Amino acid sequence: MNSRLIRKLHRWLGLAFSISVFMAAGSGILHNVMTRTQAPPPQAKPSGGGMDVNAIKLTVAEAVAKLPEEKPEVQAVNLRGIGGQPWYQIYTKTSRAPQYVSAVDGRADPAMDQAYAAEIATNFLGGAAVKKTDFLTAFNSEYINIFRILPVYRFDAGDALDTRVYVSTTTGSVTRHTDRQRQFEATIFTNVHKLGFIPNKDTRDLVLTVVNIGVFLVACLGIALFVATRPRKK
Known part of the structure; x- marks a missing residue:
């Protein structure tokens, strides 16, 4: 393996896709906050005025x-x-x-x-x-x-x-x-976690897919870099 090339790809792709990691981590924290600050969804039961x-x-x-x-x-x-x-x-x-x-x-x-x-x-x-x-x-x-x-x-x-x-x-x-x-x-959670600020669903799904592929690739490069630069036994 060319460790120098892997290191360079890992560095620049990691920098490019790090924003998605920050967004995922931030939305995860916000989700925990929302479970404590917001009431659960209303029960789906009839709530009219009664009848005779x-x-x-x-x-x-x-x-x-x-x-x-x-x-x-x-x-x-x-x-x-x-x-x-x-x-x-x-x-x-x-x-x-x-x-x-x-x-x-x-x-x-x-x-x-x-x-x-x-x-x-x-x-x-x-x-x-x-x-x-x-x-x-x-x-x-x-x-x-x-x-x-x-x-x-x-x-x-x-x-x-x-x-x-x-x-x-x-x-x-x-x-x-x-x-x-x-x-x-x-609104913050929707925009950060689901990229809700992109109005078109097809475009939004494409961006989410590309971003997640990028994060996956960065992780794979990190593993490859670990293997390529591991200490060699004499």
């Missing part, structure tokens, strides 16, 4: 008949408590969003999905008033793909912490709870 089951007057079939669609192909039906009253949440094959029919009087209300989401957010935040600020059908820089569930409503509490929650009416729960400080830590 004795008020239910309509069967599922009768509720489906109240939909504006003609002969809808029903895929799922949930019974939700919204404002203390029972509502059928109905998913059909052709509808892009859940439809709501009152289990009390058969009234269909297209605005009930947002009202249900707001009630979930308010209950999660201990009764705090909330304001809808977004409706997401795709992931973005704050609500990233690790949260998996779409679509979701975003509600802001308007408090000093800049608290906001993301709500899925499909699961009937809050899927993400964050605020200014938590998001600051999460």
